Amino acid sequence: MYVIEVNNVWKAYGKIIANEDITMRVKEGEIVALLGPNGAGKTTLVKQIYGELTPTKGEIRVLGKKPTDRHVKKFLGVIPQECEPYGDLTVWDNIYYMGRLKGASKDEIKKRGEELLERLDLRSKRNTLARDLSGGLKRRTLIAMALINNPKLLILDEPTTGLDPEARREVWEILLNMRKEGQSMLLTTHYLDEAERLADKIYFLSRKIIVEGTPTQIKEKFADWYEVIDYTNGKVYKVKGEEELKKIIMTINGKFEVRMPSLEEIYLQVMKDVE
Template identity: 65%
Template sequence: MLYKFDVMLLNVNHLWKKYKNFVANEDVTLHVDEGEIVALLGPNGAGKTTLVKQVYGELYPTKGEIEVLGGKPWEGKIKRKMGVIPQECVPYGDLTVEDNLYYIARIKGLDRNTAQRNVQDIMEKLDLSKRKKVMTRDLSGGLKRRLLIGMALVNSPSLIILDEPTTGLDPEARRDVWNLLLSLKEQGKGMLLTTHYLDEAERLADRIYFLNRKVISEGTPSQIKEKFSAYYEVIDYSTGKTYYVKEDEIKDFVAKLNGRFEVRLPSLEEIYLKVINNDS
């Protein structure tokens, strides 16, 4: 199916998920296109994991439609084309790094040769080759996370679903993961990731959905910023002072400044708080 911009990999349409009488997802509509990273941003309990679990076929929707890679999430052939990192998932400790990757590749239906080839390839890419014989239980938390990413990618998926991919990683490992995800995007992979980190969403995402049970807002990081920021931040370098100035007053304001200055939009952090507070 061809859409306005790209090929749509995931289409979630008016999705509802209830746990008994509790509504965790309310009428959620979203999509992910080829070569696009989409971030789901929201506080604890916002329904992010609930939503992605339905996308990778672990939970059934109460109401609404999910179309993924031209099929339904619970179909075996569709699951095999997805790569998933669930929240709070760890690789199997009693297997080596290499074996964790190999067995997951086999489970995803790859034949032996392809599995072996892909395992070597992914270990290279993720800089895990020199640790391939290490028992997974002996890896650090960050390396376990990196291995999990490898396990999600070993079947060369078209759509990758990452539930808080960088939680618990140190800043350097986090940046490594970011670079890896950006290089996958360049290969045309689509990604749906959940995160609490605004800087992560800002750095990685083409589009952001603010979720708090329902979608509160959607757009590119800069659209979100524009939509929710009545004020710009003006930094006057000659005095080191920061001012918050309304958009229509910016011109007059900076005309009065003498030295170097910078005008920028507020951070997503501030916007996030504003959006969530307005909703509750």
């Protein structure tokens, strides 16, 4: 079952095209990452998926319905970009009031909220004002707020931007544990290591879909890309195809190394070609 279906979606602001003919899918129980630089249209697409924006053309289905359907809203958890919990409320009050806003009963919030405090290691911070939390703890609180209604789909827009390396990895572990439990997730990021670590499937996005697939599939698509390092002079040659590879090797007099590209190198080259 698909929890997200995006079919030939365009989003334009006058003559400026933010999203161009995008088609993508998210299956139940998987993490899908939208990877691209700032200004690539990731947030614009995500806002259409959770119903804040409407496509100029095309169709989006979330849990089989239009994103604006009120029944869909009940089963969505969303963490927008650069969002923070309410600073004047405690961790528990942030979780509680978000639950009430999403229509959960007091009993449901108490049961689910206590589980989330334990699961996200927030119990000791229960009565701490959100403004006094570290960046990583604020992000955990946002995750708890997004999960209080036990959503079928969690959408995270740049979930680790601004966090230090340790806090980033803490968030990664939380998301990976959630995936083991069957949570469906869509996340946007401009960190390639984050996408490779977390995602079952990655979409390279720069206004339109440039490349898509699992990390392994993407590497296989570019299996004829090579990097040749000439150790005699320190030069690095990037070549495509075995014939070009042979030509370069024939010109080298001394020690050399041939490497297959990493996912990061593929991404950088693909985005450079788009520009």
